Amino acid sequence: MRIRRQETFAALLFLAPFLITLGIFFVFATVRAVYFSFTNYDLFNAPEWVGLRNYQNLFLDELFVTALRNSLIYAAVVTLVQTVGALIMAAILNQRIVGMTFFRTAFYMPSVTSSVVITLIFLWLYQRRGALNYLASQFSTYLPQVLAFLGIVVVAQAVQVLWERSRNMPARAFDPALLVVSLLVAFGVTWALTATGVLMPRSVPDVDFVWLQTRQEVPAGAPVWLRAPVPLIAIMLQNIFTTIPTFMLMFLAALQDVPKSYYEAAALDGASPVQQFLYITIPSVRPVTFLVVTLGLIGTLQMFDQVAIFGNAVPLRSVITLAYFVYNRMFPGAQLPEVGFAAAAAMFLAALTLVIVMIQRLFLRAEGNR
Amino acid sequence: MSAPVSAVPIRMRLSPREAERWLARRRWSRAGLVYLLMLVFSLAFLGPLLFATISSLKPDPLAYPPTLTPPQLSPRNWAAAASLGRQGAGAPFWGGFAPGSRVSFELTYFVPAGIEPETPTVVVPRRRPGAGLGAVQRIDYAADYSEVTAVEEVGREPGTLTVDGEVREGQVVTYRAEVTYVDPDGPRLQRLPLDATAASRDYVFLRGSLPPTRIERRGLVASYDNITPGALGYVFNNYRRVMDEARSVTTGRSLFLSWTANSFFVAIAKVLSTLLFASMAGYALARLRFPGRGLVFVLILFAQMIPTQVIFISNYLVLRDGIFGLSRLWGQATLLNSLWGVILSGLVGAGAVFIMKQFFESIPREVEEAAMIDGATQWQRYSRVVLPMARPALGALTIITFQGAWNDFFWPLVVLTTPEDIKTLPIGLLSFRNAYGGAGDWGLILAGAVLSALPIIVLFIVFQRYFMEGVSYGIGKD
Numbered sequence: 001m002r003i004r005r006q007e008t009f010a011a012l013l014f015l016a017p018f019l020i021t022l023g024i025f026f027v028f029a030t031v032r033a034v035y036f037s038f039t040n041y042d043l044f045n046a047p048e049w050v051g052l053r054n055y056q057n058l059f060l061d062e063l064f065v066t067a068l069r070n071s072l073i074y075a076a077v078v079t080l081v082q083t084v085g086a087l088i089m090a091a092i093l094n095q096r097i098v099g100m101t102f103f104r105t106a107f108y109m110p111s112v113t114s115s116v117v118i119t120l121i122f123l124w125l126y127q128r129r130g131a132l133n134y135l136a137s138q139f140s141t142y143l144p145q146v147l148a149f150l151g152i153v154v155v156a157q158a159v160q161v162l163w164e165r166s167r168n169m170p171a172r173a174f175d176p177a178l179l180v181v182s183l184l185v186a187f188g189v190t191w192a193l194t195a196t197g198v199l200m201p202r203s204v205p206d207v208d209f210v211w212l213q214t215r216q217e218v219p220a221g222a223p224v225w226l227r228a229p230v231p232l233i234a235i236m237l238q239n240i241f242t243t244i245p246t247f248m249l250m251f252l253a254a255l256q257d258v259p260k261s262y263y264e265a266a267a268l269d270g271a272s273p274v275q276q277f278l279y280i281t282i283p284s285v286r287p288v289t290f291l292v293v294t295l296g297l298i299g300t301l302q303m304f305d306q307v308a309i310f311g312n313a314v315p316l317r318s319v320i321t322l323a324y325f326v327y328n329r330m331f332p333g334a335q336l337p338e339v340g341f342a343a344a345a346a347m348f349l350a351a352l353t354l355v356i357v358m359i360q361r362l363f364l365r366a367e368g369n370r
Numbered sequence: 371m372s373a374p375v376s377a378v379p380i381r382m383r384l385s386p387r388e389a390e391r392w393l394a395r396r397r398w399s400r401a402g403l404v405y406l407l408m409l410v411f412s413l414a415f416l417g418p419l420l421f422a423t424i425s426s427l428k429p430d431p432l433a434y435p436p437t438l439t440p441p442q443l444s445p446r447n448w449a450a451a452a453s454l455g456r457q458g459a460g461a462p463f464w465g466g467f468a469p470g471s472r473v474s475f476e477l478t479y480f481v482p483a484g485i486e487p488e489t490p491t492v493v494v495p496r497r498r499p500g501a502g503l504g505a506v507q508r509i510d511y512a513a514d515y516s517e518v519t520a521v522e523e524v525g526r527e528p529g530t531l532t533v534d535g536e537v538r539e540g541q542v543v544t545y546r547a548e549v550t551y552v553d554p555d556g557p558r559l560q561r562l563p564l565d566a567t568a569a570s571r572d573y574v575f576l577r578g579s580l581p582p583t584r585i586e587r588r589g590l591v592a593s594y595d596n597i598t599p600g601a602l603g604y605v606f607n608n609y610r611r612v613m614d615e616a617r618s619v620t621t622g623r624s625l626f627l628s629w630t631a632n633s634f635f636v637a638i639a640k641v642l643s644t645l646l647f648a649s650m651a652g653y654a655l656a657r658l659r660f661p662g663r664g665l666v667f668v669l670i671l672f673a674q675m676i677p678t679q680v681i682f683i684s685n686y687l688v689l690r691d692g693i694f695g696l697s698r699l700w701g702q703a704t705l706l707n708s709l710w711g712v713i714l715s716g717l718v719g720a721g722a723v724f725i726m727k728q729f730f731e732s733i734p735r736e737v738e739e740a741a742m743i744d745g746a747t748q749w750q751r752y753s754r755v756v757l758p759m760a761r762p763a764l765g766a767l768t769i770i771t772f773q774g775a776w777n778d779f780f781w782p783l784v785v786l787t788t789p790e791d792i793k794t795l796p797i798g799l800l801s802f803r804n805a806y807g808g809a810g811d812w813g814l815i816l817a818g819a820v821l822s823a824l825p826i827i828v829l830f831i832v833f834q835r836y837f838m839e840g841v842s843y844g845i846g847k848d
Contacts, residue, residue, distance in 0.1 A: 011663075015650070017643075025681060029682075093411075109416055113419065114777030117819045117820075118418075120799060124432070127432055129434045168384070176399035177399040241418075305780065309800060311803070313807065330686070339683060
């Protein structure tokens with residue numbers, strides 16, 4: 001009995017710093033936020049109970065509805081694109097190679113650096129005379145070369161595959177050995193055509209796309225809940241860019257545990273690479289997919305930093321998210337803080353995150369048990 | 371994609387040696403393509419960072435078209451800048467302009483045939499070093515202490531110039547301008563700006579001892595922000611501006627240095643408190659039995675799920691009141707705008723406790739039993755026996771916590787607002803962006819961003835192994 005009590009006492013001592021931090025800054029904070037969300041507290045006057053009015057007013061606030069729309073569409077697009085993109089990249093790169101450490105370092109770099117650094121760099125790339133529009137201009141100028149290159153690759157590959165098959169060699173449509181040759185041939189021919197002046201770069205005006213100071217939404221004709229403002233798309237691209245490599249490495253780690261013999265057996269049975277991807281790769285990385293989607297959803301639904309850093313470079317309505325809405329109501333500059341209202345919006349954000357993650361959990365789990 | 375020719379029947383028609391060679395060729399090509407793709411992806415993902423780093427050396431990173439080889443990367447310009455720095459202040463590295471020095475600077479023009487070359491007008495302009503915060507400071511102007519003592523022609527040879535495919539005849543004429551620091555009691559200046567105006571629009575500026583900072587008035591004026599930069603001052607001008615230009619209004623200390631110090635202070639304090647408290651709590655949860663253990667688990671899960679936006683409202687008020695008045699004990703009425711506020715509210719995270727608990731559970735209990743028989747106390751068992759074994763987990767925890775604290779944006783943004791010196795790097799960068807972004811002065815913003823990312827990149831490259839372990843702990847938790 002004495003030992004038991006000693007153990008309890010020791011445990012309490014060991015846990016004390018953690019429990020105090022947790023108690024004040026999480027438990028108490030959450031309880032107080034719930035309480036505030038039912039009051040009209042404004043930091044200066046004593047809070048008065050207003051019942052559910054804050055929650056009702058949320059949906060009457062146009063900015064809140066915009067923030068909700070932006071958050072949902074942002075989370076949906078970014079999570080979907082980065083998960084699918086990371087999985088496809090991992091499947092293509094799934095090969096044990098020497099020097100992986102170097103590539104891993106390179107892939108992790110964007111997610112190691114802070115969101116502020118990455119966002120500032122992207123903000124600079126997105127300027128009207130920035131590097132992104134320059135790249136687009138270059139692409140448009142050299143479009144003939146790009147098209148010629150791709151066309152020659154396809155033709156060269158087709159010719160080779162047909163030729164090898166006529167010799168009864170087991171040539172696949174995308175056989176790497178033949179693809180290397182096709183790429184080299186296409187590169188050489190395109191270069192020669194350009195050097196001899198047969199293929200001329202087009203003279204087109206510079207691309208002058210406005211990424212930031214615009215109220216444009218795409219696709220233009222779609223219903224409000226399916227449209228995304230252009231500045232928000234800029235943030236989407238940035239976020240996909242920074243997270244894809246990390247998720248890709250997670251998928252890659254999982255894929256390298258899948259026995260090679262599965263793929264060999266499937267190939268012997270005549271399964272195409274696409275079929276192998278669908279029926280071997282995707283099922284075998286399901287736990288990682290689950291993790292990646294969960295992390296992605298939580299991260300994107302609570303996106304804040306990018307909105308704050310883009311700041312006055314973009315119209316607020318085009319990029320505002322729920323997380324930023326809460327901050328904006330808590331610290332509205334010259335006006336009186338609407339703490340109660342901000343708390344209600346925060347509770348809504350928490351509930352939304354929870355519900356979406358739960359739905360996703362049900363969905364992916366159910367599929368897993370099929 | 372076309373259905374593949376069924377592999378089995380065809381392969382049977384190949385001799386084993388043929389088949390083996392075919393497959394070997396395929397393997398090698400595939401490896402080659404994978405390497406190529408890896409390289410392309412690496413470049414794509416490092417691209418923006420590398421490109422921003424290169425562009426941060428340029429006076430104007432928005433100059434169009436962007437280039438990967440700015441003049442700041444050319445060794446010839448480094449040599450010229452060093453020599454000019456030596457002339458200006460005997461400082462080949464960081465340059466300057468000191469009393470008694472005389473700087474000679476060459477400018478080369480193309481003069482079309484039929485025009486008798488005239489010397490350009492060379493002046494030392496009164497020019498502010500930059501926009502934003504830098505524009506408010508009092509500085510000494512080189513124009514007040516120096517004189518252009520001579521502009522003379524030093525070379526002339528026939529030459530041609532090609533404009534839009536059309537070849538023009540004419541002469542290439544080089545002038546030497548000499549700037550002298552005339553006031554013997556003047557201060558040592560950091561910069562010596564220079565403007566050279568050609569006699570007419572027919573002249574085409576070809577080159578100078580250094581490439582001009584910008585060409586103004588449709589080619590008429592070659593404008594230099596500093597002709598005595600020194601090699602490092604030439605290449606890292608924006609970085610020097612980051613350090614020098616933004617200064618605290620009250621103390622005059624460099625803001626960027628204060629922010630860096632603050633960031634290190636917060637990150638190191640958080641790492642130390644997390645290592646100690648998370649391992650203690652993790653040990654108790656993994657090893658000790660006590661009532662309420664289940665509740666603590668529930669709280670840990672809960673704390674990891676609750677969004678920051680929910681808890682920051684109350685936490686802001688708690689810090690404003692100095693954690694229920696506790697901070698008055700050490701003489702702080704409020705913990706807002708205090709680094710201690712940021713540290714105290716993040717002493718130990720639930721995630722860190724979870725990682726340590728997982729780790730301690732993986733250590734067999736037998737390890738402790740010997741110590742228990744020897745009559746060691748609970749604390750001794752923890753600190754002498756288990757903790758030394760936890761080095762890999764502590765390493766991963768150090769890295770994760772440091773990175774999290776270093777990059778943290780939202781919470782410092784809420785807590786640290788005034789004065790400017792109290793900020794950490796991420797929110798400091800935000801005020802750079804607000805001060806300079808509007809003026810389009812991106813050189814300074816990019817240089818600040820690159821500098822602030824440097825510690826974390828170095829840490830990542832050195833301790834990569836621990837980063838990966840941190841990721842695997844993250845995966846393990848689900």
